[in-house]
Amino acid sequence: MPRANLTSAAVITAAADLADRSGFDELALSALARHLGVQTASLYSHVRDRSALLEGVHQLALAELADAIAVAIGGRSGRDALTAFAGTHRDYARRCPGRWTALQRPATAATVASEPAGRVAALTLAMLRGYELPEAELVHATRLLGATVNGFLALEANGAFAHREPATEVSWQRALEALDTVFRSWPTEGKS
């Protein structure tokens, strides 16, 4: 057996793939080592411990998501951009359920301060600028947007909408419409 010649990044990527395939909860160092054809203890050369591995997956997902968002909203604005932004999140959650679940975990201080996290925040702000909100309101709008999109995907993933008609698809459309409307007519009077 040739040696695997792992690196930190390779281990984290493999962990993310495993999480996507087998579910985030099954993400064990032992299972990961098995997949990589390596002894469990060997992983500790590349990753401090299990929680560091999870944090690594979190940051990897953040970076990938940032890239996807950048591509999606490029050249669009207003409702188009909003739809693309939200759709990107949804696609990512579906295509990479394990990675997406990693994003739902509490972010460490390091992750919050990381470059990918900043990039996602910046892209969100950039998208919202198309709505011409008062500068001071941008943060609140960002938070509402994040809450709604993430919340919807979380409920969808957790089966809260489970198998009930009418199709979740329509609800998703309504949510986007609602966000678009809200951003378009954001209350300005509260600046007294």
Add this chain to the structure above:
Amino acid sequence: MPRANLTSAAVITAAADLADRSGFDELALSALARHLGVQTASLYSHVRDRSALLEGVHQLALAELADAIAVAIGGRSGRDALTAFAGTHRDYARRCPGRWTALQRPATAATVASEPAGRVAALTLAMLRGYELPEAELVHATRLLGATVNGFLALEANGAFAHREPATEVSWQRALEALDTVFRSWPTEGKS
């Protein structure tokens, strides 16, 4: 040492309390048994296995939340009711972080079909009736409401708003305003 005389419900309640105090991730059968002054294996008389325990906490939280919501929205309507509804969720998430985290996990089919789950759904619908939406739109509004509230609390808990000015409080107000506005002027034209 007198014997503990446990029951299924007592074990689940103790588990929920432990989760609130020590964090949901620390919720281990061994730790729970330690707290109850009992051997770990003894818990298996009251709970099928660990996942059943988690499901039990989930359903307990659902029932408690339903009770709290019922009290909060009683006698209120419109924006008042909305504020009370959302505030109840937020209070619950803060006062019982462990129980609340249990609510975020994928619901089993049994949990989705459970009485408490139905009660929460019914109460949400009841609250939304104050907004006089078209009957067919109630489901979508319910989902949007749930997504926004849960999403906000999740991001808040996960540190996505971490320590950043301006205060999260204002963002919360804005989100409620937005929901109120959206429900008040829900698009009706889509019924062609």
Add this chain to the structure above:
DNA sequence: GTTTCAAACCTAAAGGCTTTAGGTTTTGCG
């Protein structure tokens, strides 16, 4: 070509958690 050194990998072992199997003590009730 050999030395050498760091990185990659391994074996061994400790300690925690879950779960099963089967035995013992309470407890309440006929």
Add this chain to the structure above:
DNA sequence: CGCAAAACCTAAAGCCTTTAGGTTTGAAAC
């Protein structure tokens, strides 16, 4: 009292994480 069911226990297997320390590998340095 006597006895069955429920509550609890001990023992043990199996998996997981993590630490400690040893071996291989590959490439740069002599």
